[in-house]
Amino acid sequence: MDQADAEIGIEKKLEGARGLVSGGRYNEAQILLENTIKTVEDSGDYIKGECFEFAGPIEQIIYLHRNPGSKAPVQAKEPVASLYTSYGKILLGMGESYKAREAFDIAKEYNPVSAAIKKEYAETFRAEGDMEQFFEETVKIFPDVYEADDLSGLYGNLGYYYVEKEMWKEAMGCYLMSLHYNSKNEDAKKEISYIQEKSEGNAGVPSIDDFREAAKEHGIPVGPDNEIVGIAAAYGHRALNDGRKDVAHYFFRIVYDLTADEEIFGTLQQIEEELAAEA
Secondary structure: OOHHHOOOOHHHHHHHHHHHHHOOOHHHHHHHHHHHHHHHHHHOOOOOOOEEOOOOHHHHHHHHHHOOOOOOOEEOOOOHHHHHHHHHHHHHHOOOHHHHHHHHHHHHHHOOOOHHHHHHHHHHHHHOOOHHHHHHHHHHHHHHOOOHHHHHHHHHHHHHHHHHOOOHHHHHHHHHHHHHHOOOOHHHHHHHHHHHHHOOOOOOOOOHHHHHHHHHHHOOOOOOOHHHHHHHHHHHHHHHHOOOHHHHHHHHHHHHHHHOOHHHHHHHHHHHHHHHHHO
8 A cells, every 4th residue: 555545644643632732631642642653553554664754855864874875765754753752752741751762762763863853762761860871862862963953952951961960060061052052042041040059150151172171071072963064065065066056055054053154154145145036
């Protein structure tokens, strides 16, 4: 049976589950998604390892880059990774961290390069109070990140880890990095004030060199993954040379979001002006 002939309506089910959760009806949302998952699994049309739900072209490219020689992945016609992710989040909200982790594990099979799914997976360990595993899983996510907001969130999570350990200087450094990638992160601002209060001002304001030194000691990545930046830049230049300006804009936007490179910003502006003139 073709996937097109087996339309399950996953998005509508997810919308329904979100409505139930917003009304505090977690059990009903759980049952709704469990029934949807059963339909997906019974259909046999969404085989793990054969079809995927990538959030955008960059994720598919990262997957192929890491799996050389593999055939082009088939994009699932419905959001199957999102289904398992949403189910896992409901379970986590109900205190079922182990079952939630199992759901996130399946979601990762449908999207092995999703930072969003892996962040939820890491949250199951925070819920269990296993802070060392939470730290380890959080660090593993950095190579998948292609948005500044995700970098901000990861540094915020590491800051939380160090606050729990009362390692104030390391916590301060992580939250300052979080703010660097999202200056509007109010949670990071609140945590910085909390750290200053708890440390009686002894946490200081670490410089980037101070943070690099601490990060090296603790195995924390500093900034975006160079491979991700390089891939996005290479595809952006290739698309621009081929005259595919909208595609080039997509990839250069990723590079700029991660690096704030002024030359890339100029290229983006030029592409936008040319696209506007052609419209």
